[in-house]
Amino acid sequence: MPTVSMTVNGKTVSRDVEARTLLVQFLREHLNLTGTHVGCDTSQCGACVVHVDGRSVKSCTMLAAQANGASVTTIEGLAQGDKLHPMQEAFREHHALQCGFCTPGMIMSAIDLVKRNPNPSEETIRHELEGNICRCTGYHNIVKAVKAAAANM
Amino acid sequence: MNDMPKGGVRQALRHDSAVKHVTGEAQYIDDMPELPGTLHAWLATSTKAHARILRMDLSAALALPGVAAIVTARDIPGRNDIAPILKGEPVLADGVVEHVGHPFAAVAAETMETARRAASLIEVEYEELPPILSIEQAIAEQAFVSRVLTMQRGDWREGLRQARHRRTGQLEIGGQDHFYLESQVALAIPQEDGDMLVHSSTQHPTEVQHGVATLLGLANNAVTVECRRMGGGFGGKESQATIIAGIAALLARRSSRPVKLRLVRDDDMIVTGKRHDFLIRYEVGFDDEGRIEAIDMELAARCGNVADLSPAVLTRALCHMDNCYFLPAVRARGLPCRTNTVSNTAFRGFGGPQGMLAIEAVIGTIAHALGRPADQVRAANYYGGAGRDVTPYGQRIRDNLIPRITREIAAQADYERRRREIDAFNATSPVIRKGLALFPLKFGISFNLPTLNQAGALVHVYTDGSVHLNHGGTEMGQGLFTKVAQVVAEVFRIDIDHIKVSAASTAKVPNTSATAASSGSDLNGMAAMQAAQTIKNRMISFAAEHFGVLPEQVEFAANRIIVGNRTLAFGELAHLAWANRISLSATGFYRTPEIHFDLERMQGEPFYYFTYGACVAEAAIDTLTGESRILRADILQDCGSSLNPAIDMGQIEGGFVQGMGWLTCEELVWDATGALRTHAPSTYKIPVSRDLPPVFNVRILEDAPNRAATVFRSKGIGEPPLMLAIATWLAIRDAVASVGGHRHAPPLDAPATPERILMAVEALRKGAG
Ligand code: FES
Ligand code: FES
Numbered sequence: 001m002p003t004v005s006m007t008v009n010g011k012t013v014s015r016d017v018e019a020r021t022l023l024v025q026f027l028r029e030h031l032n033l034t035g036t037h038v039g040c041d042t043s044q045c046g047a048c049v050v051h052v053d054g055r056s057v058k059s060c061t062m063l064a065a066q067a068n069g070a071s072v073t074t075i076e077g078l079a080q081g082d083k084l085h086p087m088q089e090a091f092r093e094h095h096a097l098q099c100g101f102c103t104p105g106m107i108m109s110a111i112d113l114v115k116r117n118p119n120p121s122e123e124t125i126r127h128e129l130e131g132n133i134c135r136c137t138g139y140h141n142i143v144k145a146v147k148a149a150a151a152n153m
Numbered sequence: 154m155n156d157m158p159k160g161g162v163r164q165a166l167r168h169d170s171a172v173k174h175v176t177g178e179a180q181y182i183d184d185m186p187e188l189p190g191t192l193h194a195w196l197a198t199s200t201k202a203h204a205r206i207l208r209m210d211l212s213a214a215l216a217l218p219g220v221a222a223i224v225t226a227r228d229i230p231g232r233n234d235i236a237p238i239l240k241g242e243p244v245l246a247d248g249v250v251e252h253v254g255h256p257f258a259a260v261a262a263e264t265m266e267t268a269r270r271a272a273s274l275i276e277v278e279y280e281e282l283p284p285i286l287s288i289e290q291a292i293a294e295q296a297f298v299s300r301v302l303t304m305q306r307g308d309w310r311e312g313l314r315q316a317r318h319r320r321t322g323q324l325e326i327g328g329q330d331h332f333y334l335e336s337q338v339a340l341a342i343p344q345e346d347g348d349m350l351v352h353s354s355t356q357h358p359t360e361v362q363h364g365v366a367t368l369l370g371l372a373n374n375a376v377t378v379e380c381r382r383m384g385g386g387f388g389g390k391e392s393q394a395t396i397i398a399g400i401a402a403l404l405a406r407r408s409s410r411p412v413k414l415r416l417v418r419d420d421d422m423i424v425t426g427k428r429h430d431f432l433i434r435y436e437v438g439f440d441d442e443g444r445i446e447a448i449d450m451e452l453a454a455r456c457g458n459v460a461d462l463s464p465a466v467l468t469r470a471l472c473h474m475d476n477c478y479f480l481p482a483v484r485a486r487g488l489p490c491r492t493n494t495v496s497n498t499a500f501r502g503f504g505g506p507q508g509m510l511a512i513e514a515v516i517g518t519i520a521h522a523l524g525r526p527a528d529q530v531r532a533a534n535y536y537g538g539a540g541r542d543v544t545p546y547g548q549r550i551r552d553n554l555i556p557r558i559t560r561e562i563a564a565q566a567d568y569e570r571r572r573r574e575i576d577a578f579n580a581t582s583p584v585i586r587k588g589l590a591l592f593p594l595k596f597g598i599s600f601n602l603p604t605l606n607q608a609g610a611l612v613h614v615y616t617d618g619s620v621h622l623n624h625g626g627t628e629m630g631q632g633l634f635t636k637v638a639q640v641v642a643e644v645f646r647i648d649i650d651h652i653k654v655s656a657a658s659t660a661k662v663p664n665t666s667a668t669a670a671s672s673g674s675d676l677n678g679m680a681a682m683q684a685a686q687t688i689k690n691r692m693i694s695f696a697a698e699h700f701g702v703l704p705e706q707v708e709f710a711a712n713r714i715i716v717g718n719r720t721l722a723f724g725e726l727a728h729l730a731w732a733n734r735i736s737l738s739a740t741g742f743y744r745t746p747e748i749h750f751d752l753e754r755m756q757g758e759p760f761y762y763f764t765y766g767a768c769v770a771e772a773a774i775d776t777l778t779g780e781s782r783i784l785r786a787d788i789l790q791d792c793g794s795s796l797n798p799a800i801d802m803g804q805i806e807g808g809f810v811q812g813m814g815w816l817t818c819e820e821l822v823w824d825a826t827g828a829l830r831t832h833a834p835s836t837y838k839i840p841v842s843r844d845l846p847p848v849f850n851v852r853i854l855e856d857a858p859n860r861a862a863t864v865f866r867s868k869g870i871g872e873p874p875l876m877l878a879i880a881t882w883l884a885i886r887d888a889v890a891s892v893g894g895h896r897h898a899p900p901l902d903a904p905a906t907p908e909r910i911l912m913a914v915e916a917l918r919k920g921a922g
Contacts, residue, residue: 028184032186033177034177034180034183034184035176035177035178035184036177037181037183037334037335037384038183039334039335039336039384039418040418040833040834041417041418041419042418042419042833042835044833044834044835045334045418045834047334074177075175075176075177076176076177076178078176079176084172084175084176088175088176089175091171091174091175092167092171092172092175093167095167095168095171095799095800095802095803097168097171097174097175097630098168098385098630098631098632098803098807099333099334099335099382099383099384099385099629099630100168100170100171100173100174100179100382100384100630101181101333101334101335101384101385101630102334103174103175104174104175104177107175122847123847125842126842126843126845127842127843129841129842130841130842130843131841132841132842133332133334133834133839133841134334134842135331135332135333135334135385135387135807135811135839136334136385136630136803136807137803137806137807138803138806138807138808138809138810138811138840138845139806139810139840139841139842139845140806140810140845140849140851141803141806142842143842143845
């Protein structure tokens with residue numbers, strides 16, 4: 001079994017895993033970072049989005065081996081102690097979640113979007129978040145939250 | 154001192170798990186740390202719509218290293234029956250498979266990958282049998298999963314004969330996949346004495362408990378089912394969760410190890426039931442004003458291979474085919490069609506949406522026949538006035554908000570002006586056409602079956618004043634746990650942070666009903682309120698006696714209790730009560746009063762009250778491509794006196810968008826062999842953020858406390874907003890109708906996909922040309 005090493009949420013980790021292990025499996029099953037969810041298993045829902053070297057990636061689309069040597073941030077790595085990341089805070093504040101299953105992926109995608117568009121319009125947000133399905137909220141509050149967070153990031 | 158505790162009723166509190174959700178800490182079943190030895194399961198399912206299994210060979214699968222157990226119908230120690238209403242609905246096909254995706258065996262192995270491989274190694278020899286694949290075919294063969302339902306009032310035959318105008322019509326209404334983001338999952342853990350503990354993503358822990366006990370041949374008390382939260386439910390985890398939990402439990406029993414069964418998305422969509430698609434046929438008689446004099450409607454539902462919840466879904470469809478309109482003479486027949494497709498099930502609205510869409514199609518037919526605006530036809534038929542306030546099933550409407558809501562939404566949406574603008578726009582726009590519609594709704598709250606309208610709760614106060622709350626409801630994101638905690642905080646007048654809501658568990662509150670029918674907070678809120686009130690009363694009598702004051706002199710203020718001229722913290726009094734041997738634990742129970750319903754005659758007063766709402770939607774279509782967009786939606790929704798306006802707003806927005814998906818882009822396609830071709834979001838289009846109407850104004854109806862004595866006069870909100878989206882379908886239809894100058898009813902079915910829109914446009918062009 002090949003050894004895969006990467007930095008996850010600032011910590012260096014190294015595990016021997018089967019070559020076909022997906023990044024999402026690596027995170028959830030080998031590192032117990034279960035905040036990253038699997039919603040569709042086939043790269044379509046966005047529940048599994050994490051950051052690899054600062055860019056959002058659907059972690060069910062990537063092999064763990066492909067992230068060898070990379071720096072990965074998951075939802076668990078955003079808050080500084082008790083202090084939430086502005087995007088997390090905005091999702092909480094603006095009721096941008098219901099069942100919460102899409103939330104981690106949605107937040108990771110939203111952070112990436114604001115990094116690329118520091119001052120996004122509602123239309124840009126709606127367009128950019130197309131790859132993240134939420135079945136509960138109807139997106140209205142998610143868009144509001146992202147807009148509010150952009151102002152605080 | 155501030156006299157408002159943080160978190161009583163009416164406050165716009167955050168979801169109780171909000172912080173855990175944004176940090177990824179909230180645990181779903183698939184996130185629970187695995188016990189040593191946990192196995193992973195995979196289903197072996199039918200590739201045929203209808204076939205006899207002549208031979209099943211498990212040897213290659215069993216020989217695969219890592220496989221721990223395989224179960225088939227033969228290996229079930231108890232009874233192979235998980236029917237929620239009727240009897241005889243096996244969890245694993247026994248001898249005959251009845252739809253593509255029908256599970257006939259399941260494998261547990263060290264890894265999911267191994268289980269998957271083993272399942273594919275099970276060899277099956279089929280003898281194909283003739284399948285029934287459509288509603289029409291089922292009707293032709295009179296194939297039904299349960300009896301045909303008939304609801305009647307007055308002499309509809311004579312009414313139709315004497316009516317000045319008569320029209321017939323037909324409407325196909327598509328189904329819908331739930332697509333809860335968390336697919337179905339259960340974790341079964343064997344216990345001592347042969348007992349079973351099941352963590353199930355379920356809206357109905359009690360039904361899972363009964364299902365598992367029946368399958369394993371155990372008494373109910375040997376099975377405990379728990380659910381802390383689901384990643385969405387929408388009705389899809391009401392009866393269907395039992396399939397998953399039942400199979401996990403069978404494998405756990407057989408292997409004596411914990412077994413987790415999580416369906417991957419494609420399997421979830423193929424193996425579990427959906428919203429029923431319907432075929433509606435009607436004949437309606439009406440006068441020159443468009444007032445309905447008599448109607449005969451047939452509502453045929455595709456139920457799939459077994460009844461599951463279909464009889465109840467059809468009952469609700471019949472009880473909502475009136476929507477807001479008085480039907481003096483009516484016959485409505487509900488046909489539960491048996492087909493060799495997956496058994497359809499509960500889905501937000503539970504048949505109500507299909508019934509409402511049907512009558513809206515009728516309103517459109519009348520409007521086009523008379524050349525009158527649909528709004529006028531609606532207004533001519535609204536409930537209200539002497540002799541026009543009783544539903545076809547015999548319930549008197551005592552809380553009619555239709556006039557108020559329709560008036561307020563028309564003003565909020567600037568309806569009249571926009572109507573004129575859109576007509577003017579269409580007059581000069583050959584390719585892009587716009588449409589506008591105002592849709593009012595009335596939705597009955599309570600389970601149709603009176604028995605189900607009951608709930609229990611359990612409240613403990615500990616000696617430090619912290620509170621443990623449990624009730625029969627389940628949390629699927631709708632905020633039920635938050636609302637019920639608010640109720641308890643209100644009773645004790647303490648901050649909500651002092652209340653811990655715990656996972657639904659059959660060991661804590663038994664014999665519960667499903668969290669469904671928009672009744673979660675009505676039922677469980679009341680039960681919890683009762684339990685808390687019992688403890689509070691004990692604390693009051695104790696304090697009065699202990700301090701020698703009258704009970705009236707004991708007052709629960711914010712986080713403290715004033716006893717005569719003394720003040721105690723809530724925890725202090727709790728501790729003192731304990732020291733004096735006063736019980737600080739109580740159960741609560743609630744049953745909805747006044748309701749009754751005769752399922753045989755389809756008559757009674759099944760609903761404790763009605764919830765009302767209205768939506769104005771504006772759509773644009775491209776008449777060359779059939780594409781559509783919803784440009785604007787204005788919503789006014791009745792929530793009674795909302796327990797939590799923020800949560801209710803979320804239900805309204807989310808329900809509306811989900812309904813929009815059902816009626817515009819979500820299309821289930823089965824091929825000629827009966828296989829579902831749309832089993833992933835790649836082929837099954839769920840609304841995404843870009844589909845949200847760019848202008849979206851949502852309001853909760855103000856100053857509208859429930860007339861019925863519900864928990865703090867609130868109203869159920871889970872389902873009604875989904876139906877508000879009917880306005881989007883009507884707006885699209887209005888845009889299509891403009892192509893024919895509004896003179897012909899557009900032959901538009903649901904969902905209004907680009908193909909259907911284009912076909913309807915073409916039909917009108919041909920008809921007009
Ligand atoms: S699970 Fe990765 S995109 Fe859906
Ligand atoms: S909150 Fe449930 S899927 Fe988004």
